[in-house]
Amino acid sequence: FRFHFRGTGYDEKMVREMEGLEASGSTYICTLCDSTRAEASGNMVLHSITRSHQENLERYELWRTNPFSESADRLRDRVKGVSAKPFMETQPTLDALHCDIGNATEFYKIFQDEIGEMHARSEVPSREERRRWRAALDKQLRKKMKLKPVMRMNGNYARRLMTAEAAEAVCELVPSEERRQALRELVALYLQMKPVWRSTWPARECPDQLCRYSFNSQRFAELLSSTFKYRYDGKITNYLHKTLAHVPEIVERDGSIGAWASEGNESGNKLFRRFRKMNARQS
Ligand SMILES: [Zn+2]
Incomplete structure (x- = not known):
């Protein structure tokens, strides 16, 4: 033992x-x-x-x-970008909660870009236009999903945003049917992949999604580099890369990613804030 x-x-x-x-x-x-x-x-x-x-x-x-x-x-x-002395060994893995948060942050931006029909534009949108798309998205999510805008993406917002319902709500603001279809497919693929890094034991809890992960991530990648090329030409976010490229290998090696997710730490934030306040000088 x-x-x-x-x-x-x-x-x-x-x-x-x-x-x-x-x-x-x-x-x-x-x-x-x-x-x-x-x-x-x-x-x-x-x-x-x-x-x-x-x-x-x-x-x-x-x-x-x-x-x-x-x-x-x-x-x-x-x-390869090592620039300071490593001082503590970490597990070569990713945290499921931060993966959700990082990807939801990116989808929140994709949704705004789709509302603004970025795929059809050649000139860079002004700040004012971007602000308008964001306001439209926030308003719709508040109305349809009871989601209040947040300053910084968190786990709860990410869980609510990454649903077929939320994607449907966003689609109501996307003018072209073709783009709506692509957006639905992208979110559907994401939702098929997500249980694989969230489950405590994917081989038992979602064996089909685990089997299909490579296929789904391949299709997801194809969509990003064709239909959503305006965002992913020579670029990709750190967490999307990890999600698409590394999840199967980690699950194969460790049996799970979700089992070690940091939701527990997040729920400690409220306590940490209180302790900090208690130790501070009162003014
Ligand atoms: Zn990598």
């Missing part, structure tokens, strides 16, 4: 800090593989997990000593 302690629930920002990687906006898009943003967008699905704490340490040594006297750019490419 043995206990295994496992640090979990880290978001990408914290993993990057602990493992000495550049910040989330880096060209080196992933904490699990060496892909650049452009490579990850050109090939959305086929990447294996290659990074490790040990390799990060070795790369940091190269970065620090520059043994081949290379230019800053060459050196940075050699060490």
Whole structure:
């Protein structure tokens, strides 16, 4: 009988800090593989997990000593964005809650772009136009889904936003039937994939979705790079990359992603705020 302690629930920002990687906006898009943003967008699905704490340490040594006297750019490419000393080993995985939050943040933007018919535009929309699309989306979600706009995406909002119902509500604001179909398909695929990183035991709880994950993620990627090309030409978000490229390998290795999700930490936020207040000087 043995206990295994496992640090979990880290978001990408914290993993990057602990493992000495550049910040989330880096060209080196992933904490699990060496892909650049452009490579990850050109090939959305086929990447294996290659990074490790040990390799990060070795790369940091190269970065620090520059043994081949290379230019800053060459050196940075050699060490794939390692730029500080890794000080704590993390599991090469992703946190299911932050995955949901990251992806919902992206879908919230896709919805606005679809309302504004970004696929048909060549010029960059003004701030005023963007503000209008967002206001229309917020109003519709409030009316149809009883979803109040939030300053920062959270787990509850993400869970409500990523539903077929919410997609239907958004579709009412999308003018073209063809675009509505594409948006419905994109959300439907996402909802087929989601249980795989949420379940405690996907092989038992959602075996069909697990089997179809690679197929679904492939189709999802095709949609992004064709119908939604205006957003994903040479670009992709960090969490979409992880979702499409790394989920099956992690589930195969660990049996689950959702079992270690950080919802528990989120519910602690209220307590943490109170404790902080209690310790502060009263003014
Ligand atoms: Zn990756």
